[in-house]
Amino acid sequence: MLHIKPILSSLLRSKSGPLLLLLQIMLSVAIVANASFIIVERLSLMARESGIVENEVFDFSIYHFDKSTDLVAQDKRDLELLRAIPGVIDVAPSSMAPLSGGGWSSNFTLGPEERAKSTPNTGMYMSDEHFIDSLGLKLVEGRNFYPQEITTELLEDGGKMIVTKAFVDKVWPNDSALGKSVYMGSQHYVVIGVVERLQTAWVDNSNVEYSSVLSVNYPADYKRYLVRAKASDIARLKEVIPEVLHKEYPSRVIEGFTTISERRIEAYRDHELMATVLTMMVVLLLLITSLGVTGMVMFNIQRRTKQIGTRRALGAKKRDIISYFLVENYLLCLLGGTLGVLLAIQLGQQLMSLYSLPMLALSYPLFTVVGLFVVTTLAVYLPARKAAKISPATATRTV
Numbered sequence: 001m002l003h004i005k006p007i008l009s010s011l012l013r014s015k016s017g018p019l020l021l022l023l024q025i026m027l028s029v030a031i032v033a034n035a036s037f038i039i040v041e042r043l044s045l046m047a048r049e050s051g052i053v054e055n056e057v058f059d060f061s062i063y064h065f066d067k068s069t070d071l072v073a074q075d076k077r078d079l080e081l082l083r084a085i086p087g088v089i090d091v092a093p094s095s096m097a098p099l100s101g102g103g104w105s106s107n108f109t110l111g112p113e114e115r116a117k118s119t120p121n122t123g124m125y126m127s128d129e130h131f132i133d134s135l136g137l138k139l140v141e142g143r144n145f146y147p148q149e150i151t152t153e154l155l156e157d158g159g160k161m162i163v164t165k166a167f168v169d170k171v172w173p174n175d176s177a178l179g180k181s182v183y184m185g186s187q188h189y190v191v192i193g194v195v196e197r198l199q200t201a202w203v204d205n206s207n208v209e210y211s212s213v214l215s216v217n218y219p220a221d222y223k224r225y226l227v228r229a230k231a232s233d234i235a236r237l238k239e240v241i242p243e244v245l246h247k248e249y250p251s252r253v254i255e256g257f258t259t260i261s262e263r264r265i266e267a268y269r270d271h272e273l274m275a276t277v278l279t280m281m282v283v284l285l286l287l288i289t290s291l292g293v294t295g296m297v298m299f300n301i302q303r304r305t306k307q308i309g310t311r312r313a314l315g316a317k318k319r320d321i322i323s324y325f326l327v328e329n330y331l332l333c334l335l336g337g338t339l340g341v342l343l344a345i346q347l348g349q350q351l352m353s354l355y356s357l358p359m360l361a362l363s364y365p366l367f368t369v370v371g372l373f374v375v376t377t378l379a380v381y382l383p384a385r386k387a388a389k390i391s392p393a394t395a396t397r398t399v
Contacts, residue, residue, distance in 0.1 A: 007328050010304075017299065021292050022336045028289045029340025029372060030347050033365035035278040037348070041358065042271045048208075051164075051197030052098055053136030054260040055231045056089070059097040060241065064221045066251035071219035072152050074249060079130075081244055082225065087233035092134035093217050094226050095126040096201050099263040103201040108182035108189075108212075110171070119171050119182065120207050122163075123200025126216040127226075132162070132195065134228045140165060142178045142193035149215045154187055159215055162193040166209035189214065203267045224256075234259060289372065290379040293332075297325055297380050301387040313392035318385075325384035329376050337369035344368070
């Protein structure tokens with residue numbers, strides 16, 4: 001049976017190599033655990049559903065530079081033309097595009113008084129009764145807007161609103177939102193419907209799931225439209241739509257034409273880059289640690305060739321030699337891993353306070369230590385197996 005005491009004695013006789021490897025293991029555990037946590041957190045953000053049929057929806061903008069344009073009448077005519085184009089499933093005007101990084105948001109209050117309880121900051125879409133179908137949203141409670149409820153201005157009273165389920169769960173937990181009133185200054189809105197999910201324009205905001213749709217098709221020189229069509233028809237529609245609209249009224253600029261899928265890629269580009277860089281760093285750190293362990297084992301094999309041969313001559317089997325080096329590695333990994341877990345927790349707390357990251361789950365450093373055991377086992381096994389093949393005669397050649 002292999003004893004740990006001679007292994008510890010051997011490590012203590014040559015302290016510099018084991019100490020350096022111990023420091024490397026400790027730092028690797030701390031860095032890999034936190035990097036893995038950030039990678040998973042970023043990937044989970046990128047995997048969030050927007051609530052929209054992203055591959056079927058694109059947006060574009062119209063800028064009217066003729067100041068004499070009747071914006072209300074022209075918008076009505078444009079919507080008629082767009083909805084009549086073959087391949088278009090539906091079209092809706094909108095004050096902003098989902099995942100675009102820019103648009104409208106506001107805090108509502110639950111009463112007309114200035115000191116009334118305030119809701120979380122909420123993304124504000126202003127649109128008409130075609131908005132839900134144009135984005136492919138799922139209505140889970142209540143109803144859609146009626147055409148006669150759509151106004152061209154923000155009214156003092158009587159406005160209708162559709163909100164997301166996340167907003168309802170936050171503002172009215174365990175209660176129905178239908179018929180509830182919210183206020184934005186002197187403006188009063190009544191909730192008539194709830195959609196399952198609709199993200200705002202800002203993916204990095206903690207309130208990204210809190211969205212509202214107001215029954216307002218606000219006229220403006222700069223107007224955005226959301227168009228839904230089959231993915232195979234979108235490329236053609238990007239060519240057809242400017243032709244149709246310019247033919248109707250040429251004094252304007254039509255631009256944009258960005259799918260929501262493209263918006264998603266752009267919105268999460270920094271997150272994807274961070275996850276990629278951190279993944280490369282994790283792989284590199286594990287590789288360096290494995291090479292460090294391998295190098296130490298190979299050095300020890302050369303330094304202990306006579307000792308290994310003597311042990312073989314005294315009856316040690318090949319598996320005993322392999323076990324010797326494996327246990328030596330496990331002792332270093334156990335001590336370095338324990339210190340690394342403590343360092344990882346401390347580093348996680350610093351990242352949490354400096355960058356508002358969630359608290360590091362203990363499972364990450366623990367899984368990192370387990371992974372390090374596996375990786376270093378593979379790194380030790382091959383050179384240890386080579387050492388086990390040293391002939392007993394090797395020990396007597398220099399005697």
